[in-house]
Amino acid sequence: MDKFTVLSAVAAALPEANIDTDKIIPARFLKTTQRTGLGKHAFDSMRYLAEGSENPDFVLNQQPWRQAEILVTYDNLGCGSSREHAPWALLDFGIRCVIAPSFADIFFNNCFKNGILPIRLPRDICDALMGDAAMGSNARLTVDLPRQVVIRPDGQEVPFEIDPFRKHMLLEGLDDIGQTLQHEGEITVFEQTVAGERPWMPKISFE
Amino acid sequence: MAPRTLFDKIWDHHVVETLPDGTSILYIDRHLLHEVTSPQAFEGLRLAGRKLRHPEMTVAVVDHNVPTSDRTQPIEEPESRNQIETLERNVKEFGVPYIPLLSANQGIVHVVGPEQGISLPGMTIVCGDSHTSTHGAMGALAFGIGTSEVEHVMATQTILQRPAKNMRVTVEGTLGAGVSAKDVMLAIIGHIGTAGGTGHVIEFAGSAIRGLDMAGRMTICNMSIEAGARAGLVAPDDVTFDYVRGRPFAPKGEDFDKAVAYWRTLSSDDGAHFDTEVTLRAEDIAPSLTWGTSPETVLPITATVPDPAQESDEAKRVQMQRMLDYMGLDAGQKIAGTPVDVVFIGSCTNSRIEDLRAAANVAAGRKVADGVRAMIVPGSGLVKRQAEEEGLDKIFLDAGFEWREAGCSMCLGMNPDRLTPGQRCASTSNRNFEGRQGPGGRTHLLSPAMAAAAAVTGCLTDVRELA
CATH class of the missing domain: 3.30.499.10 (Aconitase, domain 3)
Known part of the structure; x- marks a missing residue:
């Protein structure tokens, strides 16, 4: 996973609430067995017209937002399906940071696992950042993870919260499994305890 | 403690x-x-x-x-x-x-x-x-x-x-x-x-x-x-x-x-x-259904479609109007009586034997309305077998429903079971997002009994009227 430290990039505004993961990547594109290659289908129904050509009115089809690496939306971003294909599609498109007043839990989690930084900021600040985003390439936002601030084009700094553990994992580009396996001894002890307390727990086998 | x-x-x-x-x-x-x-x-x-x-x-x-x-x-x-x-x-x-x-x-x-x-x-x-x-x-x-x-x-x-x-x-x-x-x-x-x-x-x-x-x-x-x-x-x-x-x-x-x-x-x-x-x-709580493209857009079947003009928050108003346009509905219209093209009874929400019994109870002795495609997709092979032992398959087939094999099916439209653009579906599934059941498809979430009622009347219907 790529490290996330400081990102200075074009931001795109999608001023909608409840952008669900079906909208980010429709189910018919989930037949892949890979993590990559989904970027061309990101926001498919908004991005392409019925006959398959690009919808010129959609922000990610316009310059300079084709190069957007930051996305700003309204509440409850990523609701619906748990599909990690949603952050994979965003990442493959080039998005590394999503900003919204609130996120659906599973999507929020899935972003971190892929080196995408989700930032919760109040609605009025999201409105201000959407105003910045509308200025396009003249108005790059800077997301400084070590200092936990979003820096607006006029230099104003907006602080944000993040779990220390998740921050560490993003900064170092670490994956969770290696971290958890450092606690394998405790997992084994737990298993032995449960085997004593709940011996009736069935094992599954179709043999 | x-x-x-x-x-x-x-x-x-x-x-x-x-x-x-x-x-x-x-x-x-x-x-x-x-x-x-x-x-x-x-x-x-x-x-x-x-x-x-x-x-x-x-x-x-x-x-x-x-x-x-x-x-x-x-x-x-x-x-x-x-x-x-x-x-x-x-x-x-x-x-x-x-x-x-x-x-x-x-x-x-x-x-x-x-x-x-x-x-x-x-x-x-x-x-x-x-x-x-x-x-x-x-x-x-x-x-x-x-x-x-x-x-x-x-x-x-x-x-x-x-x-x-x-x-x-x-x-x-x-x-x-x-x-x-x-x-x-x-x-x-x-x-x-x-x-x-x-x-x-x-x-x-x-x-x-x-x-x-x-x-x-x-x-x-x-x-x-x-x-x-x-x-x-x-x-x-x-x-x-x-x-x-x-x-x-x-x-x-x-x-x-x-x-x-x-x-x-x-x-x-x-x-x-x-x-x-x-x-x-x-x-x-009345028999209910959704009118929009978010599962929170819930109405009792006796209600009328809400009017965005009455919404004070601008972003919400715009979103409501977009939902109405997508769903092909007008503000203030009665939701009951809206014609449907497809009825889907299935999904992890409502495909168990009890759900199929509730649907069969409404379908028994009736016929699927002309021009409506009605599908029953049992939740598992065992549910299907149980239903067949109870004769529910016969009730559905006699009424003109399709009796299919188990799977997620039209709930998310990954397999060939999909709506075509503009089709309106009475669905027992869980999500009515834009395009969820197929690009351009229009989904109303409701119960198995309400879905069966829509199938036999050809429109969104208060199941209590068929009692």
């Missing part, structure tokens, strides 16, 4: 270790896999040279991407076939118990788990699917995870989590005629909204919930995710234990008694703290 909620108890029983920042390593008792969200996880294990820590706590089944037509024929779409063959290779290589496509036990993972006794009270259960919340009806802590977490559970049998907040939704009273668990859950989502449960685990309580059978409780917990919650729970009781007894993987004999003694400790203590409490009266 301070009074604890049901969620607190299951959580406490599964914490391996809590890290200094408050993140816990939570032990997982059951890991359910399907073909769509597992291939990248298996690939990750392979690249890192890792194995499954506990294949015997893991079960794989194909459901999302399988055809619901004749299974003796090969799968036509090469990508779908590849995804299923990939799972079959992976379960063989990693030694995972697997229910193949042609097994009589095959079905939707959230129907199969409880049905086989794979999901039991008090367990932690995860699956790379948001509707894993369904298993909360057993009194288990069950939630959907992403593919990276699937790989994490495969390798460590644990997941990294912070404790959720506790919400209790209490529904007291007696449900009226024609009102089902689906209507109760739609009413709850309409009340608290699609983000109302964010960060919470919801415990469903009250006499109306206690009075539901297991299928009804599964319908309720299934759609907890549509209320934004991490999971839904119903405290296990005699209804639960009667359901579990005798299932293939349930504990047997003395083990069962020991298990029940433990399961009986799993309820919220008097005085336990809930961060959020919501109460509904069962008598206030």
Whole structure:
């Protein structure tokens, strides 16, 4: 996973609430067995017209937002399906940071696992950042993870919260499994305890 | 010890270790896999040279991407076939118990788990699917995870989590005629909204919930995710234990008694703290359905479509108008009487035998309206067989319904079961998002009885009028 430290990039505004993961990547594109290659289908129904050509009115089809690496939306971003294909599609498109007043839990989690930084900021600040985003390439936002601030084009700094553990994992580009396996001894002890307390727990086998 | 909620108890029983920042390593008792969200996880294990820590706590089944037509024929779409063959290779290589496509036990993972006794009270259960919340009806802590977490559970049998907040939704009273668990859950989502449960685990309580059978409780917990919650729970009781007894993987004999003694400790203590409490009266809930493209756009069937002009928040007003345009509805029109093109009875929300009985009850002696395509997709091979033993297939076929094989089908339109642009569908599934059932498709979420009523009248109909 790529490290996330400081990102200075074009931001795109999608001023909608409840952008669900079906909208980010429709189910018919989930037949892949890979993590990559989904970027061309990101926001498919908004991005392409019925006959398959690009919808010129959609922000990610316009310059300079084709190069957007930051996305700003309204509440409850990523609701619906748990599909990690949603952050994979965003990442493959080039998005590394999503900003919204609130996120659906599973999507929020899935972003971190892929080196995408989700930032919760109040609605009025999201409105201000959407105003910045509308200025396009003249108005790059800077997301400084070590200092936990979003820096607006006029230099104003907006602080944000993040779990220390998740921050560490993003900064170092670490994956969770290696971290958890450092606690394998405790997992084994737990298993032995449960085997004593709940011996009736069935094992599954179709043999 | 301070009074604890049901969620607190299951959580406490599964914490391996809590890290200094408050993140816990939570032990997982059951890991359910399907073909769509597992291939990248298996690939990750392979690249890192890792194995499954506990294949015997893991079960794989194909459901999302399988055809619901004749299974003796090969799968036509090469990508779908590849995804299923990939799972079959992976379960063989990693030694995972697997229910193949042609097994009589095959079905939707959230129907199969409880049905086989794979999901039991008090367990932690995860699956790379948001509707894993369904298993909360057993009194288990069950939630959907992403593919990276699937790989994490495969390798460590644990997941990294912070404790959720506790919400209790209490529904007291007696449900009226024609009102089902689906209507109760739609009413709850309409009340608290699609983000109302964010960060919470919801415990469903009250006499109306206690009075539901297991299928009804599964319908309720299934759609907890549509209320934004991490999971839904119903405290296990005699209804639960009667359901579990005798299932293939349930504990047997003395083990069962020991298990029940433990399961009986799993309820919220008097005085336990809930961060959020919501109460509904069962008598206030009518047969309901959604009008828009978010599951919170709930109406009683007797109501009219809302008017965006009455919404003061501009962003909401714009979104409402877009929903009306997408759904082809006008503000102020009566929702009942709107013609439908397709009726879909199925999905992990409503494809159990009880759901099919409710639909058959309405369909019996009637005919599917001209021009309507009506599909019944049982939740599992066993549900299908049971329905056939009860003669429900004959009722449906005589009425002009399609009687199909088990799978997720038109709930998400991964397989060929899809709406075409502009088609309006009365659906017992869980999501009405734009394009969910096929690009341009229009979905109204409702109960199996209401779906059957739409099929035989050709329009959205108050099922009570067919009584």
